[in-house]
Amino acid sequence: MKIRINKFIAGSGFASRRKVDELIEQGRVRINGKVPLEPGVMIDPDVDIVTIDDEVISLEKEKVYILLNKPPKTICSSYDDKGRKTVIDLVNSRVRVFNVGRLDYDAEGVLLLTNDGELANMLTHPRYQVERVYHVKIKGVISPLRIQELKKGVFLRDGFVKPSSVRVIKSTGINSWVEVVLREGKHHEVKRLFDYLGYEVIRLKRVEFAGLRVDDIPVGGYRELTPKEVRRLYAYVKSRMTKAGPERKKERDIIY
Ligand code: URA
Numbered sequence: 001m002k003i004r005i006n007k008f009i010a011g012s013g014f015a016s017r018r019k020v021d022e023l024i025e026q027g028r029v030r031i032n033g034k035v036p037l038e039p040g041v042m043i044d045p046d047v048d049i050v051t052i053d054d055e056v057i058s059l060e061k062e063k064v065y066i067l068l069n070k071p072p073k074t075i076c077s078s079y080d081d082k083g084r085k086t087v088i089d090l091v092n093s094r095v096r097v098f099n100v101g102r103l104d105y106d107a108e109g110v111l112l113l114t115n116d117g118e119l120a121n122m123l124t125h126p127r128y129q130v131e132r133v134y135h136v137k138i139k140g141v142i143s144p145l146r147i148q149e150l151k152k153g154v155f156l157r158d159g160f161v162k163p164s165s166v167r168v169i170k171s172t173g174i175n176s177w178v179e180v181v182l183r184e185g186k187h188h189e190v191k192r193l194f195d196y197l198g199y200e201v202i203r204l205k206r207v208e209f210a211g212l213r214v215d216d217i218p219v220g221g222y223r224e225l226t227p228k229e230v231r232r233l234y235a236y237v238k239s240r241m242t243k244a245g246p247e248r249k250k251e252r253d254i255i256y
Helices: 005-011 017-025 117-124 144-152 189-197 227-241
Strands: 029-031 050-052 065-070 108-114 132-139 154-156 159-161 165-171 175-182 201-209 222-224
Touching: 005 017, 005 029, 005 050, 005 117, 017 029, 017 117, 065 227, 108 117, 117 227, 132 189, 144 165, 144 189, 154 189, 175 189, 189 201
Parallel strands: 108 201
Antiparallel strands: 029 050, 065 108, 065 222, 132 175, 132 201, 154 159, 165 175
16 A cells, blocks of 8 residues: 655654655655655555665554653754764663654753654644643743733744743742743744743753653653553644644734
8 A cells, every 4th residue: 555755754753744854855765766756755665665864764563652851961853963962862762763842952851752753743733732831940030021921922033922821930039930831842932932031041841741741750761651641642632633723923023
């Protein structure tokens, strides 16, 4: 049976569907030695040989879901050309997995690793509005007015971002911890929101992602999800699918 090339590679556990499209665009994917001319090309897994950077790709039937409490100073990638430790280096998995979305090098907290490209795609696609809860330590004290401003939403250069909730957890007079709940995974999203408000982020923890938490896992530790948790994740993304998509607004003059 024929299958779309990006679906085939995502099903192999190499990367999420979106990442696979990037690899195809970069000309790193070959079918029977030839670079495909379009990302949607169909292949027959029983006949065609698919390679990425000369590595042969085959369908991985067993799905693995690993919940990692990401420590700071680790990079969300399977390889780093600067030789920094990656999140994949931290786990001892019997099959190849990749990170679902990203946390910055200095950020910590909930990170899912899997070889389930379809689920990863749904969890990271803005259409599904998957909830991410961040605890953010900033320099200084944040006023209720600035919190209101954040709640109303900010125009970043790649779109409007409106947190679903914002609250101050604690303030020492020197630093503050703020909880921000977001439903999209834009690059450096939290840092850019606080940069816009004029605050420096000194610590960033993701405490929840799609309902997953790492309270039972030490920093740098991990565990596999139970079958029940995996079923819950699927049910979660399916329930999100029927809800409204991301809030769209026309760009105003403030672009940060
Ligand atoms: N926002 C950021 O700025 N960094 C992260 O790692 C996650 C969200």
